[in-house]
Amino acid sequence: MTVYLLRRLFQSLLVLVAMSLIVFVGVYAVGDPVEILISPDADQAERARAIVALGLDKPLWQQYLVFVQNALRGDLGRSFVYNEPALQLILQKMPATMELALGATVFAILVGLPLGLYAGLHPDSGGAKAIMAGSILGFSLPTFWVGLMLIMVFAVQLGWLPSTGRGDTLWGWSFLTPNGLSHLVLPSINLALFKISLVIRLTRSGVRETMLMDYVKFARAKGLSRNRVTYVHVFKNILIPVVTVVGLELGSTIAFSVVTESVFAWPGMGKLIIDSINVLDRPVIVAYLMIIVLMFIVINLVVDIMYSVLDPRVRLEGQG
C-alpha cells in the first residue's frame, strides 16, 4: 500500500513538473511580451529598463528556473496589468468562483434528485419521458447560450433578477446579503444545467437498480409503507454514488465557470483568466493554470487513493 501511494505521489509530482514546463513554455513562447507591455512611445533606455525589470532579457530556461524557484515560495509572478502578485490576484477572486460552483451544486441536487427519483419510480410515465428528454437537452445545450437566454427572460423581459455582477457582499461573500443572493441565482442555475442532467440520470438508474434489490423486497414484504421504503431504504442507498459523483464534478464545475462568469460578468477566477488571455497578462495565465492543474492533480490523486483503498485490484495492478 505504501509503495503504491509513494509511486502514485511521484507520478503526480512528475505530471505537475511536466505541466508547469508546458504551461511556461507555451505561454512565454507566444508573441513578444515586450511589444505588448511597453508603450510604443517609450525610448530605447526606457524599454531596456522595463525589460530588465520584468526579467524578459534572460534566456527562456533561466526564466523558467526563476519561475520554479519563485513558485515553490508561493510567488507566481506579478500581473503585468494590475501590478499585483498573480497568486494573490487569483486567490482574491477564488471566493466568488467557489460560491458560484457551490451554488450550482446545490441547485443540481435540489432539482436533479427529485426529478431523477420520479423518473426512476415511474419509468414509463409521460412525466419521466419528458424529464429524460429534458436531460438530453441539458447535455447538448451550449452553456453560454442558455445563460444569455436566462438573462433575456428573467432579467430583461420579466425583470425579476439582476443579470450581471455579484451585488452586495458581506465579508467577501454574496450569499450573505439578500441583494447578493439574488445576483447568485441566475449564474448558479446556468452552471448547474449540465450537472442537473447528470444527477437526474444517476438518480434514475440508481433507483431502478435499487428497487430490484432483495432488501427492498423484504422491506415491502415486512409491510412498510411505500413512502418509507422509497425515502428511507432506497433513497439512502442512491445518495452515495450521487454525492460521490457530484463531489468529483466540483473540479470541472470550477473549470466550466469560465463560461458562466463571462456571460454574467461574475468577477471570479474564470472571468479573470479570460480577461488575462485577451490582454496577454502572462503571469496571471500561468498562475491560474498552475493552480487549476494542481487542483486537478490533487482531486485525481485523492480519487485514485480512495479507489485503491476500496478495490485491491487497482493496487495489485499498480505494483505489476
Next chain:
Amino acid sequence: MSSTTVAPAVREETPFRRFLSEFAASKIAMGGFIVFAIIVVLAVLAPWITPQDPYDLGTIDIMDGRLEPGAVGASGITHWLGTDDQGRDMLSGILYGLRISLTVGAGSALIAGLVGASLGMLAAYAGGRTDSVIMRVVDLQLSFPTILAALMILAFLGKGILNVVIALVIVEWAYYARTVRGSALVERRREYIEAAQCLALPTRRILFRHLLPNCLPPLIVVGTIQVARAIALEATLSFLGLGVPITEPSLGLLIANGYEYMLSGKYWISFYPGVALLITIVSINLMGDHLRDVLNPRLKK
C-alpha cells in the same frame, strides 16, 4: 419470378444495407438525420441562397442596423431574422456562420479521429510499454475538462480558425484512442489477424486494412457525438473571444456580437444564431444516440 428479381433480395443482406434499414427504423434518428442534412445543404448553398453576402461591405448599409425580424431594409431586402448592429442580415450571417461552425466541427473531429484511431490501434496492437505510455497520456488528457485544455492551448497559440482546430484535435483525440483501443484489443486476437500475420503482411496494412474496418462501429458512434461536442466547444471558445477571428464569424461569435444588445431587449442578434446552433447539435446527438443502439451488437437479437 425471374432470376433478375432474386438479385436485390440477396443484396439486401449486406451489412451496410442492414445498417441503413435499422437506422431508418427509428423515426427520431431519421428526423435528426433529415434536419442535419437540410442544415448542411443550406450551409453549402449559402452563397447562392442568402439574400445578402454578409462579408461584402458594399451590400451592407449601416442605416439598416438592428432592424427587427421581418423589417424591410433600405435596399429592399426583407430581413426575416432582423439585422445586427452593422446592418447585416441575420439569416445570411447565420448560414455563412454555419459553414464555419460545421467545417471546424467536422474537420477537427475527422483529424482527431484519424490521430486517435491510429494511436488507439497502435496501443492495442503493440501492447507493452507503447500501450501504457499512450494510455497514460489518454488518461491524463481525459482527466482535465475539455474547456480547460482548449483554453490552455488557445492561450498558447492565439486566435484563428487553424488554432481552434488544433485545440479541438488535442482535446478530442483521446476519446477516439480509448474507444478504438477497446475494440482493437478484442479484434487483434481473432483468427483473421493471425492469418494476416502469418502471411507476413506489413504492420501498417494489418492495422489499417484488417483491424481498422472491424473497429469502425464504435468509432462512428464516438465520432458523431464528438462532432456535436466540437461544434459546441468551438462556439463557446468563439463566444469567449478566443476562437475564430471577427472576419470569419462562426455561430458562437455571432451570439457574442449580440450579447451587448440583449440587455436592451434586442434579442434576435443572439437568439437566432443560438437556435441554429441548438438545432445542429441536437440533430447530431439524436443521430448519434440511435447509432449507438444500431451498431451495438449486444443489443441485437
